[in-house]
Amino acid sequence: MKLEMKDSPGQLVSVIQPISEIGGNILSVIHERDPAVKSDVLDVQILCEIPEGSLESLLARFKERGVNVLRIGEERLLVRRSVILIGHLIHTDISDTIDKIDSTGFAEVHALSMIMPAINEPSSTKMTIKSDSLANINRALDILRNVARQKEFLIIEPLEDV
């Protein structure tokens, strides 16, 4: 979104704080000051992820702080699910496992963290998948369940949306 605010010290905080208050995550901030322009307002472009349904409350908070919203870009729904896989993930071609999700076009592996205790012992991996809808996340999880069955991983799924 593109925002406009007064050019005085500490104003950037009034943009950042509301986003963190609603549990959002800032991906990038573009804040360019052109010395040639002698204006007392400042333009800021911000890219952020916020919890579903919280946009209205974010806009209200901006307004309270005197921040003008010039333009809101495309609002895209983002759904994430983390599962834990236990098994021989590396020896069963980890890139193939990731590719099974990434090649779908509707979901992708967003993060991976792995603990390998010892050679020949099963590794434990937390895999986060993201997609633009709940239905697509569930399709991706179905694919992952099949892969887990074939490659003999234990798959631990979330009970709820975590």
Next chain:
Amino acid sequence: MRIAMLGLGSVGKGIARAIQGEDLGFTLTAVADSKSGRIEPSGIDIASMLEQKERTGMCGNRGVGPAAILASDAYDILIEVSPTNAETGEPALGYIREALSRGKSVVTSNKGPIALDFQSLHRLAKEEGVYLRYEATVCGAIPIIHTIESGLAGNTITKLHGVFNGTCNYILTRMAEEGLSYQQALLEARELGYAEADPTYDVKGIDAAIKLVILANAVWGMEKTLEDVEITGIDGVTTAAIALAEEQELTIRLIGEIIPAENILRVSPRILSKSHPLVVEATLNAVAIDTEMAGEITLIGKGAGSLETASAVISDLIFIRDCHGRRS
């Protein structure tokens, strides 16, 4: 009302003491352990019977067994608390069937018969106009059956899920708290008496699955067996997996769930937020009941133990006593 009891282990002893200690309106008229038994239609002196059991290992005479007790007309309610057999349900299944067909109500803590043959036992009890109660078979002291049948009467139950096995919960809790390996945590559970010498039933998720079968058949009138449950145990869960979950304030618990609309009967290790109501510590059990009107109700309590099981049996006895009064 007159009570006959089959089984005098720690649960049976706890029940006998409760009957003796409080004026609940029950008289123990017959009792059998694995070696002996006694029938005294005028009422057994519980203190001296327990003292004899302590001293000799036998509660009565060798010649008196379950068959003689069941055939006697010295009781109105049979309490069946003998050791469970998950494969055949016997001999308890036979005892329960016989008592019901003789027109006696039955209270049991025995999972085997209830999981294997619930619908036919239930029908038999109905035909005979007597009660079959089994609160103690699921989640020990937690009054899950009473809550669903009485407390939430009129509600449609849309889903049940929870922690149904204290042994698994203890192992997972210890792996998370202390970073113990699965084997170390299992060993500790055994030393504390929370796990059997052969822990297969618990750690493979079979015990939790048996409880799901009982609930599915009792709450929704399904005709499920153990084969209908999708089961994954906790024996493959690594300490590293729990550590990965903990990085995000999450943890892992063995969860049993029944969702009739989706035909789901499943036991599996799952990732939950640490603040989730089902994330209970040590050997506790927890069940969340989803209903149409009342929303979600979560019950937490001790899932095993002799006094806890005795509590569930006593509550069933009192239920029958009160219903009996109304009926006659």
